[in-house]
Amino acid sequence: MINALGLLKRRRFLPLFVTQFLGAFNDNLFKTSMVLFATYAIFNDAAKEANFNALATGIGILPFFLLSALAGQLADSHDKARIIRIVKAAEIAIMAVGATGLMLARGGFINAGLAMMLGAVLLLGIHSTFFGPIKYAILPQHLAPCDVLGGTGLVEAGTYLAILAGTVVAGWIPIEGAAATVLAIAVIGWLAGRQVPPAPREGPPLKLNYNPLTASWRLISATMHIPRLFLAICAISFFWTIGSVLIIVFPPLVKNVLTADERVASGVIAVFSVGVAIGSVIINTMLKGRISARYAPASVIGMGIFVVLFSILARNWQSAPAGQLLGWSAFMAHPGALAVLATLLAIAVTGGMFVVPLYAFLTTTVEKDQTARTVAANNVVNAGAMTIGAIVVLFLTTGLGVSSENMLLVVAGMCLISAGIAQRLHRVCDREDACLPCG
Template sequence: MINALGLLKRRRFLPLFVTQFLGAFNDNLFKTSMVLFATYAIFNDAGAEANFNALATGLAILPFFLLSALSGQLADSHDKAAIIRLVKTAEIGIMLVGSAGLLAAKIGHVHLGLGLMLFAVLLLGTHSTFFGPIKYAILPQHLPPGDVLGGTGLVEAGTYLAILLGTVAAGFLAKLPYWWTIGAVLGFAVIGWFAGRQVPPAPREGPPLTLNYNPFTSSWRLISATMHIPRLFLSICAISFFWTIATVLIIIFPPLVKNVLTADEQVASVAIAVFSVGVAIGSVVINTMLKGRISARYSPASVVAMGGFVALFSFLSRGWTAAPAGQLYGFASFVAQPGAIPVLLTLLAIAVTGGMFVVPLYAFLTTTVEKDQTARTVAANNVVNAGAMTIGSVAVLGITGLGVGPEDMLFLVAAMCLVSAWIARRLHAACDSETCASG
C-alpha cells in the first residue's frame, strides 16, 4: 500500500476527491448559512430552533430513504462518471433555488424564503443520494485492493475537511452582505461541475440490470439482498447507529452553542468546524493504525471513547459561565473564557474517535462484495442509515417537547455509543480483515 496521501497524485483519484470535496463544502456552506440565519435572525426560542433544525435534517434525509435503491441500481448499471456529471449539473440549479430563498428571506419575505431554502435542502438531499453510492463504489474500480481503505479514509477526511471549511465560511459570511453567500454557493457549484467532468470513466461491470423504479419494493429487495450477509448486516447497523448519533448532535448543537454556551454564529461555526476536522484526523489515524488492512479491531474502543467524551462535553457545558443577559460571546471573548479550551478539545476528541470508528466500516461495504454490487451495497446502507437518522430526528423532536435541554440530550448520545460498540464488537468477532478481504 502506498502512503494514502500519495493517492492525491493519481489521475484516477484526484478528480473524484476534488469533486466530492467541493460538493460537501458547498452543501454545508448553504445548509449552515440557512441554519445560522434561522437560529440567530428569526427564532428566539431553543425549542423552535431545534424543531427547525430537525425539520431541515429530516428533509435532507428523506431522499436517501426513498431514492437510495434507485441510485444504487443506476450506479451499478451505468458509467459512474457520467452520473457524476449529471449530478453536478443539477447542483447549479439547486443552488439557484436556495439563493432565491435566501434573497427572499433577507428582504423580508421570511416564510417564502424559508420555504425555498428548505426545498433546496430537500433537493440537496436528492443530489447527495445519487452521488453518495458512487463516491465509495467507484474506489474499488479505480484503485487496487490495497489502496481502497486509504482511499476511503481520504474521501471521509476530505468530506469532513470540506464541512470544516464550509462551516467556517458560513459563519464569517453571516457577518457580510447576503450576496456574498449567494455568490459563493453558485460559484462553487460551477467549479464542482468542471471538476466532475475530469473523473475518469467507470463503466458498468457485470450483467445488465433491470431497474425497479418503485421506491418501496426496490428498497425492500435491496435491503433483503444485503442484510442477510452477517458482516454487511453488522457493518450497516453500526454505521446507522453512528449516523443517528451524528444526527442528534447536528440538531442540538446550534441551540446548545447559542443558549448554553451563549455564543454567536462565528463560535457555532468554529465549534462545528473543530468537530469536522476531528473526524478527518480520525479517518487518517485509523488508516495508519490498520496499515491498509480492513478490520473493525479498533472500532469498539473508539466509539466507547467517543461516548465518554460526549458525557464529558455535557458536564463541561453545565459548568459554563454564561454571557451577561441579552449578550452573546463573540469568538475572541469565547476563547478567553477559562472553559473554552477544554470544551473545544473535548469536541475534537469526540470527532477523532468517531472518525476512527466509522471509516473501516465503510471499507467493509466496498471490499466484501463483487465490484458490480458495490453501489447497491452502499445504497442499502444509505436506506437503513436514513431510517435510523429519521428516527433520531423524530426522537429529538419528542424529547425536546418534553422539556429536555441539549446538555441533557448528550447523555442519550453517550448511551447510543455503547450500543454501537456492542455491534462493532460483534462485527470484529464475525469477520477479521483477511476473511472479509477474500469476500
C-alpha cells in the same frame, strides 16, 4: 500500500476527490448559512430553533428513503462518471433555488425564503442520494485493493475538511456572499466532475425497479443477510443517528448554553469536522491498509466518554450576561473554552476512527458490480436511523422538555450500543477471515 496521500497524485482519484470535496463544501456552506440565519436572525426560542433544525434534517434525509435503491441500481448499471456529471450539473440549478431563498429571507420575505431554502435542502438530499453510492463504490473500480482503505479514508477526511471550510465560511460571510458563493462553487464542481475517468458497468445488465418501496426492500434484503454487511450497516447507522442528534443539538446549545454567537457556532462545528478528518487518517495508519473493525469498539466507547465530559462542561459553563452573546475573542478568553474545544475534537477523532473502516467493508466484501447497491442499501438504513434520531430529538426536547445538555447523555448511551455492534462485527470477521489484508 502506497502512502494514502500519494493517491492525490493519481489521475484516477484526484478528480473524484476534488468533486466530492467541493460538493460537501457547498452543501455545508448552504445548510450552515441557512441554519445560522434561522437560529440567530429569525427565531428567538430554543425549542423552535431545534424544531427547525430537526425539520431541515428530516427533509434532507427523505430522498435517501425513496431514491437510494434506484441510485444504487443506476450506479451499478451505468458509467458512474457519467452519473457524476449529470448530478453536478443539477447542483447548479439547486443552488440557484437555495441562493434565491437566502436572499428572500434576507430581504424580509421570511416565509417565502424559508420555503425555498427548505426546498433546496430537499433537492440537495436528492443530489446526495445519487452521488453518495458512487463516491465509495467507484473506489474499488479505480484503485488497487490495497489502496481502497486509504482512498476511503481520504474521501472521508476530505468530506469533513470540506465541512470545516463550509462551516467557517458560513459563519463569517454575509448572506449575500453565501448566496453568490454556493452558485460559483457549484459551477466549479461541475467542471471538476467532468474530469473523473470513466467507470463503466461491471457484470451483467440490470433490470431497473422504479418502485421505491419494493426496490428498497429488495435492496436491503439482498444485502442484510450477509452477517458482516448487516453488522457494518447497523454500526454505521447508529453512528449517523448519533451524528444527526449532535447536528440538531449543537447550534441551539452554542447559542443558549454556551451563550455564543454564530461565528462561535460555526467554529464549534468546524472543530468537530477537523477531528473526524484526523480520525480518518489515524485509523488508516493504525490498520496499515487492513480493512478491520478491530479498533471500532474502543473508538466509539471513547467517543461516548468524551460526550459525557462535554455534557459536564456545558452544565458548568459560566454564561454571558443576559442579552449578550460571546464573540470569538470573548469565547476563547472564557476559562472553559479550551476544554470544550478539546473535548469536541476528541469526540470527532474517535468518531472518525470508528466509521471509516466500516465504509471500506461495504465496498470490498462484495463483487464490484454490487458495490453501489450495497452502499445504497446502507444509505436507506442510515436514513431511517437518522430520521428516528430527529424524531427522538423532537419528542424529547418539545414533548418532554429535555435540555441540550441531557440530550448529550442520550448520545453517550447510543455510543455503547454502537460499540456492541462493532464488537460483534469484529468477531464475525475473525470467524470468516473477511478482513482484507494489504499485500
